[in-house]
Amino acid sequence: MASVNLTEAVRVLRDEVLDTVRHGDRDPPGTEVFEALLRALSIGGDTVPGLDLALHDAVARRLAWGDSEEAVLADAELVFDRLMVSTERAFRDPADQIVVIEAATQVAVTVSRVVAMAAVARAGRDRAARMRDEMSQHQLKEVLERQKAAIERLEHELKQDFR
Amino acid sequence: MTQPGAMRVAGDSHVGKVRTTNEDALIVEPRMGLYAVLDGMGGASAGDVAAQLARDTIRDFVLHRRLTLAPRALVEAAIVAGSTAVFTAAQHHRERQGMGTTVVACLVVDPTHVVIGHVGDSRAYLLRGGRLQTLTRDHTVVEELVDRGLLAPEEAERHPYKNVLSRNLGARADARVDTLELELRPDDRLLLCSDGLYGYASAEAIQYLLGSGDAPEHVARDLIELALRGGGGDNVSTIVLEAPSAAPSSTQVVRTSGALAWWQHRQRFLQVADDGGLTRSPIVRGLPPHEALELVALSLCQAIYHDLEKSTGVNVWTFAQNLAAGWFERGGEWRAVRGIVDILGTAAQAVVDDIRAAAPELGFLLDVAVSRALIVVELALGGLLAERLRQVDADVIELHTAQLATLEHTTQESPALGERVSERFIDRPTIPFLRPDRPVTGSGESAEVMNAIGKALTIARGRLSPRAELVAQVFLALETVAGDSGGNFAAAVVSARELYGARSVDNAGVMPLFDAFDKARILVASSVQQLRVLPPVRARVLRALSTAHQRLVGATTGLVLEVVNPFTERLRDAQAVTSELRDAVAKAERQRADLERRFATIVDPSLPWGARGTTEW
Numbered sequence: 001m002a003s004v005n006l007t008e009a010v011r012v013l014r015d016e017v018l019d020t021v022r023h024g025d026r027d028p029p030g031t032e033v034f035e036a037l038l039r040a041l042s043i044g045g046d047t048v049p050g051l052d053l054a055l056h057d058a059v060a061r062r063l064a065w066g067d068s069e070e071a072v073l074a075d076a077e078l079v080f081d082r083l084m085v086s087t088e089r090a091f092r093d094p095a096d097q098i099v100v101i102e103a104a105t106q107v108a109v110t111v112s113r114v115v116a117m118a119a120v121a122r123a124g125r126d127r128a129a130r131m132r133d134e135m136s137q138h139q140l141k142e143v144l145e146r147q148k149a150a151i152e153r154l155e156h157e158l159k160q161d162f163r
Numbered sequence: 164m165t166q167p168g169a170m171r172v173a174g175d176s177h178v179g180k181v182r183t184t185n186e187d188a189l190i191v192e193p194r195m196g197l198y199a200v201l202d203g204m205g206g207a208s209a210g211d212v213a214a215q216l217a218r219d220t221i222r223d224f225v226l227h228r229r230l231t232l233a234p235r236a237l238v239e240a241a242i243v244a245g246s247t248a249v250f251t252a253a254q255h256h257r258e259r260q261g262m263g264t265t266v267v268a269c270l271v272v273d274p275t276h277v278v279i280g281h282v283g284d285s286r287a288y289l290l291r292g293g294r295l296q297t298l299t300r301d302h303t304v305v306e307e308l309v310d311r312g313l314l315a316p317e318e319a320e321r322h323p324y325k326n327v328l329s330r331n332l333g334a335r336a337d338a339r340v341d342t343l344e345l346e347l348r349p350d351d352r353l354l355l356c357s358d359g360l361y362g363y364a365s366a367e368a369i370q371y372l373l374g375s376g377d378a379p380e381h382v383a384r385d386l387i388e389l390a391l392r393g394g395g396g397d398n399v400s401t402i403v404l405e406a407p408s409a410a411p412s413s414t415q416v417v418r419t420s421g422a423l424a425w426w427q428h429r430q431r432f433l434q435v436a437d438d439g440g441l442t443r444s445p446i447v448r449g450l451p452p453h454e455a456l457e458l459v460a461l462s463l464c465q466a467i468y469h470d471l472e473k474s475t476g477v478n479v480w481t482f483a484q485n486l487a488a489g490w491f492e493r494g495g496e497w498r499a500v501r502g503i504v505d506i507l508g509t510a511a512q513a514v515v516d517d518i519r520a521a522a523p524e525l526g527f528l529l530d531v532a533v534s535r536a537l538i539v540v541e542l543a544l545g546g547l548l549a550e551r552l553r554q555v556d557a558d559v560i561e562l563h564t565a566q567l568a569t570l571e572h573t574t575q576e577s578p579a580l581g582e583r584v585s586e587r588f589i590d591r592p593t594i595p596f597l598r599p600d601r602p603v604t605g606s607g608e609s610a611e612v613m614n615a616i617g618k619a620l621t622i623a624r625g626r627l628s629p630r631a632e633l634v635a636q637v638f639l640a641l642e643t644v645a646g647d648s649g650g651n652f653a654a655a656v657v658s659a660r661e662l663y664g665a666r667s668v669d670n671a672g673v674m675p676l677f678d679a680f681d682k683a684r685i686l687v688a689s690s691v692q693q694l695r696v697l698p699p700v701r702a703r704v705l706r707a708l709s710t711a712h713q714r715l716v717g718a719t720t721g722l723v724l725e726v727v728n729p730f731t732e733r734l735r736d737a738q739a740v741t742s743e744l745r746d747a748v749a750k751a752e753r754q755r756a757d758l759e760r761r762f763a764t765i766v767d768p769s770l771p772w773g774a775r776g777t778t779e780w
Contacts, residue, residue, distance in 0.1 A: 070724060073717060077717050080713050084706055093698075094698035095698060097702040098702050101702070101709050105684055109681060112677070112720040113677040113716075115720050117670070117673075119724050119727040120723065123668050123727040124669065127730055129734050130733055136741050140744040143748050144748050147754075148751065150755050151754055154758035155758060
């Protein structure tokens with residue numbers, strides 16, 4: 001686990017890493033990644049179930065708001081890249097840098113995995129929905145055939161009656 | 164074609180083949196907007212007197228009172244005045260007693276608003292959307308009996324008094340007038356006629372002639388001819404009124420006049436293209452000049468013409484694709500395509516300028532349409548260039564991979580050469596999927612760091628189980644990406660593709676890869692800690708490997724998304740098909756229900772005649 005001071009020191013980099021000035025009072029893209037990084041730093045360790053869940057939740061929320069998976073991934077990459085640059089500049093002690101880099105890598109990989117899982121789940125849903133649609137199409141075609149036959153019969157009978 | 168805002172009217176009358184006198188009378192007064200057909204009746208030439216008297220009275224009444232009465236009241240009062248005049252005249256002349264006349268009159272309030280009044284069995288018809296509707300109801304004894312339910316409709320057809328009028332002008336001093344107001348739509352046609360027309364011509368034939376699109380004067384005459392061919396047993400009179408056409412839209416103008424004008428100027432197009440040097444372009448090298456002009460300039464001219472006619476861009480697009488794709492396939496340069504397209508653009512502009520000088524409005528519309536066609540050409544060329552660029556990128560990646568494989572060997576023999584080869588790909592981030600907003604990091608680590616990266620990965624491999632092949636592959640990929648100075652995404656994409664292989668799109672296919680990434684990350688991090696180097700170097704090694712790791716995982720996720728997205732597209736396609744089928748089923752259901760309703764009304768004799776489907780004929 002990183003020291004409290006290190007977590008706080010990374011928190012100070014928030015504006016720089018997320019470029020908050022540019023986004024005004026809105027949450028800048030990649031906020032969830034930065035929050036996850038702070039969480040990883042404060043908890044530490046190689047496997048953090050909480051980190052997985054938190055990121056899963058955050059990514060799902062973004063996707064639900066209409067962001068694409070590509071956008072989520074791109075934001076995570078951007079935050080990672082800025083963090084690498086900021087870390088090298090902000091921390092003199094290489095040990096501190098190493099801790100932050102490890103945590104950042106963990107978060108970046110986790111985000112990628114969560115996005116990939118979401119995409120695979122979407123593919124499954126789409127595949128199932130397409131199958132349902134194709135079954136509906138089959139039924140609709142049958143209905144249409146029956147309707148056509150009924151229309152032809154009625155038109156024929158109407159002609160007969162007019163004669 | 165009718166000018167916007169103008170109503171065209173024509174009327175005609177004929178004595179018929181049996182009668183010797185024409186007892187019909189017409190009012191055709193465009194200045195007052197008053198039109199009427201009157202059908203006189205009564206022996207000893209009294210019918211024509213009644214009709215003419217009523218005609219003159221109605222016309223004079225409208226002329227003098229049109230500013231003081233509302234249109235509907237004006238029509239009604241004018242017809243009543245006509246009736247009074249006929250009635251009074253009949254009282255004063257013994258031989259004219261019993262004379263009378265029918266009337267159907269139309270007052271055009273404005274080109275979209277008319278008032279129709281009628282007494283007797285002269286009719287007004289409306290042709291709208293190609294379908295003929297009767298606007299008036301005959302005032303005959305039989306019709307009145309049917310209305311009151313005293314006579315069945317089928318009996319009315321055979322009734323001996325079916326032609327006996329229940330109302331006419333002259334029977335009483337006043338007359339009960341039926342009036343209606345009608346809003347006309349563009350291209351609507353109104354027909355006023357005496358019973359000499361509809362008594363001797365079928366409704367279908369009247370509908371056909373009225374909807375023929377011929378000028379009203381021709382239609383009025385043809386309708387009379389129709390009645391005469393049907394027997395001509397009575398005087399026949401017709402007045403045809405045509406509502407103004409809708410103003411043609413700019414698209415219609417371009418599709419008709421614009422396309423025609425463009426095609427008429429094709430020689431000018433060829434001439435300007437020739438003057439511009441089209442025949443000297445390398446694309447048409449070897450062709451005789453006239454053939455070159457025909458093949459390129461005339462083809463574009465034709466393509467634009469067809470696109471103008473159909474308001475599409477497909478012909479021009481195809482032209483541009485054919486022109487450039489063939490040239491590129493032969494290894495031709497972009498500059499030649501650009502040059503020839505510029506020449507053609509100048510020729511098109513010259514033609515548009517000529518047309519604009521002769522007809523400014525048409526020229527303006529054509530300018531817009533032709534400019535659009537030229538933009539389509541540019542778009543088609545842009546698409547081809549993008550395709551070429553993708554091909555170049557693929558070649559670059561392939562070349563890069565091949566060179567990386569030999570890099571290690573080359574570096575040992577000649578470090579300077581290796582460095583140069585490496586730099587070519589680092590310093591030229593031209594591949595499209597390299598995002599320009601992403602900083603390229605680690606552009607050149609020191610030899611000490613690069614050496615330490617190799618050592619860290621060796622340590623990591625040493626701690627790996629022999630069965631963990633996937634993790635070993637990740638290490639290999641990390642080495643490649645990190646060795647590529649840690650920032651180049653192209654190397655990551657190539658490595659990710661190799662790692663991804665042909666995996667299935669499900670958790671069983673994709674997740675083992677991410678588990679391997681995670682395991683590799685942990686092993687690499689711990690291996691870096693074991694390096695016997697200075698802490699700053701250790702940090703740099705970890706940064707380079709972490710960046711490589713992130714690039715690799717990011718590229719792999721990108722591949723997953725690339726594989727998954729077609730599922731969504733296929734779903735959308737399927738949903739579109741389902742939606743179309745649903746619409747078709749709903750439409751067929753409406754059609755079937757309509758037919759069943761018609762069928763039910765026909766077979767249900769308890770319903771009144773008017774409710775039994777389309778029986779107005």
